[in-house]
Amino acid sequence: MTLPPLSEFLRWLREIPAPFRGAPAGFPGGRTQVRAVVADLFETHFGAAPPKNYLEAFDRSDPTELAIGGRGGDGRVELNRLRWVLAACHVLWHPSFRAMPLPKAGVQKLLNQGLAELAAVVPSERIVDSEERREELVRRVLAALGLRLGEETAREAEDRLAQVNSVERRRIELEAAERERRAREVQEEIRRKAEEEAAAKSSRE
């Protein structure tokens, strides 16, 4: 069974239906239950929904949100991540995937970890306005499924994913000197704030 060319997946992703594009439930104006979408996807491909503690990853009220509150804590990080999850689910709904057995572990890992990593560095708006990010998503899905496009060798697929990999690029872009400067600044800020008033804490360590 050969896969359609990349252009077909990109078209499919460009034409992402409204419920997969909008805000997930739990956010202003949001309706799509990401958890239900993921459960449905698993039931369709694998015959059963994943366990409860896995599905919790796709509710808004995830502990992660609180933990990344440093950014403003208004849920933007979670909103971003869940939008990437919806887009990836849409890719996984492509008819060509529904006709073949998919590796469950690969899908599980992609939706939970792979997209968390991607969403940490790329805003979900890029799904709509960047062809390269759409290609990255398609290639991440293919890599997670252990599949490649008919027109490519394994080596070519790997090279191309490395080229569009945002997480890799982030590592390279952040110059070592720039990073060290930021770390020093933060360290200085910690020292400065240590002299200020902290917040009340109700128990002792």
Place this chain on the structure above:
Amino acid sequence: MKKKTSGRAVRVDAALRARSPLITAAGARTLHALCEHPHAPRWNHAAGDRLQRADLDAVRKFADDLEARRGPRGPAPAPAILRWTASLAPRVPTFRDRIPAGFDLEAGWDAIPTMSREDVATRAGRLVPDDADLSRMIVYRTAGTTGHALLVPHDPRAAACYSPMLEFALRRHGLRPRFTDRMVACFLVGAQARTVTYPTVLSAWNGAGFAKLNLTAADWKAAGSPDRYFADLAPWFLTGDPVSFAEMLRTGIRHSPAALVTTAVAMSASLKKRLAKSCRCPVIDWYSLTETGPLGYACPRGRGYHVLPHDVHLEALDAAGRPVAPGARGEIAVTGGRNPFLPLLRYRTGDWGRLDFGRCPCGDPMPRLLDLEGRAPVVFRATGGSAVNPVDLSRVLREFPFVQHEFVQRRDLSCELTARPIPGVPRPMPAEVRAALRALLGPRAAVAVKFDAKLGSRAEGGKVEPYRSELLLED
């Protein structure tokens, strides 16, 4: 409160509003009562929870999740922990150093290098995410008794999550706290020569009063003041450590709270019994570190400590950072948590214990820490009988040029300090060191001071125990 606060309005000024943005009119009266009571201690700080409305919503959500997301755990990290780690890996310098791009966290977890206190002490800046907004960062200083004080970056939201965790522990022990802004919820009791003290209200507890106070006589107007203050303000429960609670008994405070929540590690059974009897309430053990926040609470059936927060992953590790066999003893390491400025990745706590993932008859599905051995509380006494906290001794000794030291107090209250001076720096006079120690231990305390340039070199592994006491807490 037994003494009803009057209905008259108390002014909330800008400074108070900045500290406690959600303070209510009744809360302001409660705070006023805490401050203005004729037997109130002298406060040396001002602090509030700094919570905004959105923060409070997040804290409430955390409280809901604390119940809803409990479940069995295993030695491997749960999906939520893997996702949390994946999300931080590209953005936190210390995580980037340890986790290459595309690393399979699930398969390679055990190979991720561990973090230690050293990372927080010397490289805390590398633990803050690249994109973190530092404007709301606050910093706690832990008064460690080993090495230097630690600066722990934190945020008001994460600090406020202590409150629902305390409530959770209380409920698991059959208590039903209902906090309102017309009562005092809790006193955090300390017994140190010097520590931060302040009264405030906590919006996570519906604006109920809270005070961090110190039992040292110098903070109070008269000998009977603590007893009067506790009786009138009537805090619903108390938090503290074994040393402070033992001191509370000695000071003659007769207030009977609904519970005592105590930092747990190594509170002797006999002190616990005495406290429970004298306060006529349950004594609930609690395991928490400044770097990690609360980690465990005593199982109500006495079967160790259940992991308290749902958003952490605990491991027991060997010296090389590999997980020990299931049920075996290892150093407790923590991943996760909710401090946005101090994400923990396999953070070694320095405490040892065993992890039990089996079901517990008490009904909490979260795993348990058994045989937890931490830093045992060490108590010293001044010649007058009052407790002297090792933290205070540490503050005094830090002023002298010592590489390390051993301080021992015998049952007859005599003390002996052995210190290893920093080479090449003029040694202090022993009389000088003795005088500084006597400021804490009493002007007539028997204190021997000697120098030993080889301290720590000969002993097995060079390990020196900085504080040792032959006294028992209940003495």
